[in-house]
Amino acid sequence: MTAVLAVLEQREGTLRSVSREVVTGSRHLAGPAGRVDSLVLAAGAVSGLDRLGDFGADAVLVRTHPAFERYAPESAAHVISQAASGNYDAVVLGATATGRDLGARVAAKLRVPLAADVTEVGSDDGSFVVGRPVYGGKAVQTLRVTARPAVISLRPSVFTPVEHPKAGTVDTAPAVGIADAGRVVVVDVKPARAGTLDVSEAAVVVSGGRGLKEPANFALIEELARAFGTTASVGASRAVVDAGWRPHAEQVGQTGKTVSPALYVAVGISGAVQHLAGMRSSKVIVAINQDREAPIFNVADYGIVGDLFEVVPALTAALTRLSR
Amino acid sequence: MKIAVCIKRVPDSEIRVAVAADGKSLDEAAVKFGLNPYDEFAVEEALRRREHAGAGEVVALSVGPAAVQETLRSVLAMGADRALLLQVAALPADAWIVARALADALAGEHCDLILFGKLAIDDYNQQVGPMVAELLGVPCVTAVSALDLEGEQAVAQREIEGGIEVCRFPLPAVLTVDKGLNEPRYPTLKGIMAAKRKPLEVRPVELPAGGIEVLGLRLPSPRRPGRIVEGPGAVAELVRLLREEAKVL
Ligand SMILES: Cc1cc2nc3c(=O)[nH]c(=O)nc-3n(C[C@H](O)[C@H](O)[C@H](O)COP(=O)(O)OP(=O)(O)OC[C@H]3O[C@@H](n4cnc5c(N)ncnc54)[C@H](O)[C@@H]3O)c2cc1C
Ligand SMILES: Nc1ncnc2c1ncn2[C@@H]1O[C@H](COP(=O)(O)O)[C@@H](O)[C@H]1O
Numbered sequence: 001m002t003a004v005l006a007v008l009e010q011r012e013g014t015l016r017s018v019s020r021e022v023v024t025g026s027r028h029l030a031g032p033a034g035r036v037d038s039l040v041l042a043a044g045a046v047s048g049l050d051r052l053g054d055f056g057a058d059a060v061l062v063r064t065h066p067a068f069e070r071y072a073p074e075s076a077a078h079v080i081s082q083a084a085s086g087n088y089d090a091v092v093l094g095a096t097a098t099g100r101d102l103g104a105r106v107a108a109k110l111r112v113p114l115a116a117d118v119t120e121v122g123s124d125d126g127s128f129v130v131g132r133p134v135y136g137g138k139a140v141q142t143l144r145v146t147a148r149p150a151v152i153s154l155r156p157s158v159f160t161p162v163e164h165p166k167a168g169t170v171d172t173a174p175a176v177g178i179a180d181a182g183r184v185v186v187v188d189v190k191p192a193r194a195g196t197l198d199v200s201e202a203a204v205v206v207s208g209g210r211g212l213k214e215p216a217n218f219a220l221i222e223e224l225a226r227a228f229g230t231t232a233s234v235g236a237s238r239a240v241v242d243a244g245w246r247p248h249a250e251q252v253g254q255t256g257k258t259v260s261p262a263l264y265v266a267v268g269i270s271g272a273v274q275h276l277a278g279m280r281s282s283k284v285i286v287a288i289n290q291d292r293e294a295p296i297f298n299v300a301d302y303g304i305v306g307d308l309f310e311v312v313p314a315l316t317a318a319l320t321r322l323s324r
Numbered sequence: 325m326k327i328a329v330c331i332k333r334v335p336d337s338e339i340r341v342a343v344a345a346d347g348k349s350l351d352e353a354a355v356k357f358g359l360n361p362y363d364e365f366a367v368e369e370a371l372r373r374r375e376h377a378g379a380g381e382v383v384a385l386s387v388g389p390a391a392v393q394e395t396l397r398s399v400l401a402m403g404a405d406r407a408l409l410l411q412v413a414a415l416p417a418d419a420w421i422v423a424r425a426l427a428d429a430l431a432g433e434h435c436d437l438i439l440f441g442k443l444a445i446d447d448y449n450q451q452v453g454p455m456v457a458e459l460l461g462v463p464c465v466t467a468v469s470a471l472d473l474e475g476e477q478a479v480a481q482r483e484i485e486g487g488i489e490v491c492r493f494p495l496p497a498v499l500t501v502d503k504g505l506n507e508p509r510y511p512t513l514k515g516i517m518a519a520k521r522k523p524l525e526v527r528p529v530e531l532p533a534g535g536i537e538v539l540g541l542r543l544p545s546p547r548r549p550g551r552i553v554e555g556p557g558a559v560a561e562l563v564r565l566l567r568e569e570a571k572v573l
Contacts, residue, residue, distance in 0.1 A: 071489065074463070097484040101466045104451035108458035113418040113536050114451045129539065134447055135350070138341040139541050142348075143417065147535025183463040187479075188490040198485035204572075248469070248504050249483060254337055254445055255361060255503045263572040274337050277445075280544075284570045286562065292552075300550040302565055304558050314559040322563065322573065 002034035002123070005088040005149075006057065007080055007106075009098055010040055015048030017201070018094035018154075020055050020161035025154045026092045027056030027164050028121050029128060036166070037061055039083055041076050041175065043069040053168015055161050060168055063175035067182075070189065071098050074182025077105035079175045085110060088149050090128060095153040096200075103153040112147035117258075119158045119281065128152070136254050136277030156200065157260035158281065192249055197233040199250055204228040204263045205282070207235030207252055209275075211268015211289065211308055215245035220312045221267060227319035228263070235259065235279075237269045253278035268308050271296025288312065325380035327370040328435045329404065330426055330456070331363040333388055333395040334446040341543065348538045350446075359395050362441025364508035365501045369471070370439050371403045372506060381405045383433065387425050387531075388415055393524060400519035401511035407524045418534025419447075423455030425529055430460060440500040442467045450500075457498035465491050469504040 006026035008019040019038075026036045038057045040046055042064055049060050061083070067075050084091045084106070091106060093099040095117045107114035119140075120131030128145045130152060145152065192198070199205050206228065208221040218234070225232040236246040238253055252259055254274040264282035269275060271287070271294055279285070280299050287300035288311050297303045304311050335355050342351040359367075367384070374380040384399040384407040386392045396407040410425050430438060438460075440453035450466070457464030469488075470481040478497065482489050511519070553561045567573045 071484075097467070097482070100450050101454070101482075104454035104466070105458065105464075107420065107451065108423070108455040111420065113420040113534060114449070115536065116449050116451060132448075133544070134541070135335065135339070135341050136337055136445060137544065138339075139343070139350070140544050141538060142540040142542070144537040144539050145535065146537060147418070147420075150535075184465055184491050184493040186489050187492050189484075190488040190490065192486050192488075196486070201485050263566070263570070277337070280547075284566070284572050285547075285550075286566070287550075297550060297552070299547055301548065301570065302562055303550055303552045304562060305552055305554060306558065311559060315562065318559055318563045319573075322567075 002030045002090070003088045004030040004034065004036050004090045004092060005084050006036055006038045007091060007093045007102070008038050008040045009094060009096060010042050010046050013042065013044060013046055015040065015046055016096070018096055018156045019048070019052070021156065021159040022092055022094045022154060023052055023055045023057050024161045025121050025159045029090050029092065029123060031123065039063065039080060041065070041068045041079060049170050053166050054163050056164035056166050057168045058166045060170045062170065062172040064172065065175040065178060067178065067180050068175070070186040072181035072186070073101055073105060073184050075178040075180070076102055077109055078178055080106050081109035082177055084149050090150040090152060093153045095155050099153055103151060107151040110149060110151060112149065112151055115143055115145050115150065115152045117155045118152055119155050121152070133281065136273060137280045138273070155258070155260065155281070197231065199233050199235045199252060200257045200259050202231055202233035203261055204232035204265070205235045205252070205259055205261045206232060206265045206267065207237065207269060208240065208267050209237035209269030210239040212240065218245065220308070224265070224312055224316045227316045227323070229323070237275055266296050266300070267312060269296055270294045271299065325373055325377040325437070326433070326435045327373055327380065327437045327439065328383045328385060328430055328433055329363070329366050329370045329399070329439045330452065331367065331384055331386050331395065331399055332360045332441070332444045333357050333386065333392045334360045334444055337445055343541050343543070348541050350541065357391065357395070359398060360441050360444050362443060362501065362503070365503060365505050366439040366441050367399050367402050367404065368506045368508040369501055370437070371509070373437065373473070383408065385426060385429060386410070387412060387422050389413065393526065396524055397519050398511060400522045400524065401515040402509060403515060406522055409524065409526045410529045411526050412529060412531055416531055416534045417538045418536045419449045419451045420455055421531050421534040423452050423459060425531060426452070427456045427459035430456065436496050438496070438498045440498065442500045442502045453498055453500035460498070462496050462498055463493040464498040465493055466500040467502045468499045469502045471499070471505065
């Protein structure tokens, strides 16, 4: 029987949305008869654990320590690798900012490689076979992970949570074997501008590029994002981040963030390969560009060839009418 | 201050990807290779820290085929003092194996800082740095976009979803660096000339296969051909398509 440890992420006592995807991916690897245990590290109580059973978790292990008030990379890696060692065939994490850091540490403690940022999972004859984008999304690599445990991180927003009812029994106990956070201590977390949702977590991303002509015109992008609702957020091309128009946190692409929202709207962005690297796994892509030959149209599901200064306000108005 | 920088030679991000005859690797014909862009930030940071300290050494290391000598030479031209190539016929897919080779070479170097790129743009693995840290038993902070060093103590910032984490840690340490930390310099003509005489050691190594086997490489399934909507009714038509066809509204 295949046993999988699904490592979930909480922030300030609330389970992060990627967790259900991680449980879903873990269940996929374990198979219907396999075992999936979820592990959450926290300083105290965690909300959002109750529905994990619905998505295929047999048990939910909460391990508490005051050091887990914030991300404590060294202690977290220690507790997870101790839990995993000898007990599980695979350890699965979400490839979030934290998960990317933690996954590599856990793998190193277990002395195995990490199959990182995976977008396809399967098992074949008792071995784990995964697919992952490489070369900036221009190719997909299929890997067989023979190391045990197999440590795998899943790209967020790719694995749609699937219902697969299991017990989901919650077991809370103090984490053992750690004294404090470790040598690397997170002393502060500076929040981004209030009320902004991170591009990598938004269901809709509206990104602007050099076609906006000047920073003040990003108001058009912000208004369009608002018209899509509260789960939308603003992204940017590197050209406008490098020009200082927008913060780096909004940059999408090879040297920015990788996003896979339900809808990605590229406005005044040409679609350079390095930009595509960060957004081509979006489910639906819309491009607004005056240049019919712009490469962004090669990946767009829908495109409007036109002047963004006319199209965007009209689209914002149409969406606003719709939501009334 | 003694600083090591681990660098990778990667295909240029502009390449057109074709799959080689083996069905599992990149067809390297006509592919341009160069220094991994994130490693440029790591090299720059090492040079600045050495310059700031007024003394010290910057050593560049890489695991890879003989052709990596050229990439290491370009790092020497930026200003690194010496370079070491751990030469292999081909890189394994298992990053832990690569990390072990680097850690073995670094064990005798006693560096204050060991710098890596946040990720290699070919494999997006994001793991060699933290693995080397674990093997050497030193603290590690990944995806660093700001760094303050005060003696044996350091403070680094890293971007997370919706904010910035500020981390405190002691040196020696391993850091993987993100864009934003600095603006990498271009090699000067003088630097390029000087690099020709700088030491570049080539040390052949044998690596085991490891725990990850590449079964295949394929091009992503093409996206459904897109639809261009035009004319005065274009916006209304787009909204209709997003609602009724794509069902995202
Ligand atoms: C190593 C490396 C890493 C990189 N990483 C990234 C990355 O992470 N993210 C990223 O985005 N880029 C990245 N780049 C840069 C990338 O190559 C492009 O330069 C950049 O994406 C271009 O940004 P842009 O599309 O906004 O600008 P441009 O390419 O200048 O495109 C502007 C577009 O706006 C359109 N336009 C102009 N006016 C209007 C109008 N009135 N109405 C409608 N359309 C209009 C134009 O037709 C054009 O297509 C990287 C490059 C390198 C070398
Ligand atoms: N073969 C290699 N030789 C030296 N350094 C490497 C090698 N592969 C990766 N690295 C370093 O590790 C970083 C992250 O790479 P990766 O874990 O492959 O995404 C790179 O930016 C380099 O600094």
